Amino acid sequence: MSDTPISEMSFEAAMKELETVVGQLERGDVExxxxxxxxxxxxxxxxxxxxxxxxxxxxxxxxTLDGEGNPAALKPVEGL
Structure with missing residues (x-):
């Protein structure tokens, strides 16, 4: 288990640790x-x-895509 705060983890790092946690719980060999x-x-x-x-x-x-299907611009997303 990592000591890295979860809020600082990338998606990939969090998924990898989650897989490890699930594996440990499924084995049932943890107190x-x-x-x-x-x-x-x-x-x-x-x-x-x-x-x-x-x-x-x-x-x-x-x-958004232009008439040719290419990315034209980014629209701001509320809250980001």
């Missing part, structure tokens, strides 16, 4: 207290990944 901490960390990582994906989707949706 109860550690399992609870892993579960909490996993929930935070999942939320962070969902937020990052939403931000990316909003950025992609803000791209």
């Amino acid at each position: 109860l207290e550690a399992s609870i901490k892993l579960y909490e960390r996993g929930a935070e990582l999942k939320k962070h990944c969902e937020t990052k994906l939403k931000e990316a989707e909003e950025k992609v949706a803000a791209i």
Whole structure:
């Protein structure tokens, strides 16, 4: 488990750690207290990944295409 604050993680780093957390929980070889901490960390990582994906989707949706199908301009997205 990384010591990096989740808010500072890239999407890829958070997904990689989330996969590790899920793997540890699925194996069931972690003590109860550690399992609870892993579960909490996993929930935070999942939320962070969902937020990052939403931000990316909003950025992609803000791209407008010109008549030839090429990106013409970026429209500002509220809240970003």
